[in-house]
Amino acid sequence: MQIAPLSLFVSATLLSLSVSAQDTATVTAIESERTEKQAELDNYTQVLDKHLSEETRLQAQLDLLRQRSAELDKEKNQALDAMNDIYRRLIDDPSLDISAAQSRYQQAVAEHKQNKEDIVMQLAAIASHRKDIEQIRVTKHTLVNTIASLNDQLSTARIERLRNEFSREGTLEVDHTINCKRTETLAACEQRGQQLGLQKATKHFIDQIFANLTEQRVVEPKRHLAGAQVQVVSSHVVGSAFSGQGNYSVNLSVTMRGDVNNSRLCSLLNLDNRYCSEYGSPLAVGYQASYPTTFSDEQLTFSNELSKSAPVVSVARMPAAPDIKTEVAPQPPKNREVELTLRSNVYDDEVFINGVSYGSTKLVVNLPTGMHDIEVRKLGYEPYKASLNLRRARTLNARLVKKPESIAAPTPKSEQTQPTQQANVAQPVKVVTPDRVVNETVIIPAGSFKMGDLTGNGLANERPVVEKVLSHSYVMQSKEVTVAEFRRFIDSSQYVTEAEKGKGCAHYKNGEPVWEIDYNWRSPGYEQADDFPVVCVSYEDAKAYANWLSGDQGMQYRLPNEVEWEYAARGDTTSEYPWGNEIGRNQANCGWCGSEWSNKSPAPVGQFAANAYGLYDTVGNVWEWTQKRASQDDVTVRGGAWNFAPSLARVSTRLALAPDFRANYIGFRLVRER
Incomplete structure (x- = not known):
């Protein structure tokens, strides 16, 4: 049949449907706020452009006043010489009229004085204008970060809505x-x-x-x-x-x-x-x-x-009975394998699962459901151990802690003068003072690269892309300058940072930069240890440290310029980040980057893998000061920070700030002249 x-x-x-409506309302609200913030940013960009044009006009007027000052000074001197000459002639001829010479000199003096006052007023106007520009720039940076964070929130909301709809x-x-x-x-x-x-x-x-x-x-x-x-x-x-x-x-x-x-x-x-x-x-x-x-x-x-x-x-198979009521309760089959993802806070570790080595993190492996013994090891660190009852796909973040370092080190062979048979005699030891450990440096090779926004995802100030050539290699600190290193400078020089003698240090509060009078490098608003990057230091503070370190080490240290910084941070890559065009998770410490410090504080330096040149934390952790050109009034910071969105931690991102600005998300590292 x-x-x-x-x-x-x-x-x-x-x-x-109500859940879906709520999800859509959330997405719509985020999109609306993002549109509003983008409009604010566009407005501030226009305002900044006008202020910069006005600053250029004021500076041009100042240059004219300074030129006129030289001319008026010359005229004043000539008028004085003329009046002195007529005074000498007056001795022989008392009938001479000296009023014209006197008037000329009086006018020259008055005009020269007025011009000097105009210069002072013009300088005050420019200084006030620059303060406005600095505030607008800080506001712009805040809006850029807010928009980037809203983009992250929007993506998360879209994912959640799609999951609920499915x-x-x-x-x-x-x-x-x-x-x-x-x-x-x-x-x-x-x-x-x-x-x-x-x-x-x-x-x-x-x-x-x-x-x-x-x-x-x-x-x-x-x-x-x-x-x-x-x-x-x-x-x-x-x-x-x-x-x-x-x-x-x-x-x-x-x-x-x-x-x-x-x-x-x-x-x-x-x-x-x-x-x-x-x-x-x-x-x-x-x-x-x-x-x-x-x-x-x-x-x-x-x-x-x-x-x-x-x-x-x-x-479930439908039974033959005319009235079917079937409850399907999903049960995992026996010996079903599920996925386990392992990450850790260190590089070059080794993972053992049930005593068997599986290589290093990041590791993704399929394991049978049930109990498993996990161990992550690295030389110099306490092993991380966990027993895991695996029933579904899991991600495990292992946190390894450094073993305490002994302050005693054995005497090098070159210093051992005792015969072999006296091996049992106590040998002298060297004492290592932790705070005198110098930040390790790496050699950055000479070469050329394309500098700027290579992918089209950057800000306007990252364009155009320019070919740069570094004809000589240079040496750069592999890590950001730490609290311990900066403390040694302070103790040695008695230097007082601008935050300590000024109005404190800026920090983010409710998405806005706020000045806190009590914040400085010693107390930045969060708990920190000696191996944290130093923050709340201005551009001048960083330069002062570089000058001190140059004298202390007998070698010339300075801040890297922008070309040196980006070339080194790229590590011979053309991607957004040293590892690719996606930030990933727990690859760096930036806002919403998935690390344990994200949006909380900087991480201790060197917690994430180094780039190809051996540099740590060029993505996130803290923004880093770079050396400004002589023609610049502002200074550029690079690299992103723990409380800034991932899109602002790209290798080409640059933010312009005033030299006296300081915040608990800005630090620095140095280069050394070879």
């Missing part, structure tokens, strides 16, 4: 008719009809979910990457009947809930995978998936023939 064409009538109602629950009513086979019993025909109806219902439910996605146009082209699934919550037969022609008709009511592979949401929305890292590893490149429509009689299973790692959704 031929099977008659299948018919399917589906009416569906997707629930959780997780909707709904009830479908299915009318389904099939033609019974000659060889099957009525019970078997009944069961097959119900199975095929359920199969069609689940497929249509997925179609309904995709059709109702808020960002359906963005997601649909990548539908095969979603790993979308359906869980049957309950189902029952509303009505069924056999016809005289051997047809079986059934009306099913099926309640289902959607599900999705959360780690793939970022790929669906074309977002950085760091927004989905809490859900597991991102989708493997080249993965292809499909939604088969064939089911076995033993179990209705959405199978994936193209990838064993693809999720499989099982729907």
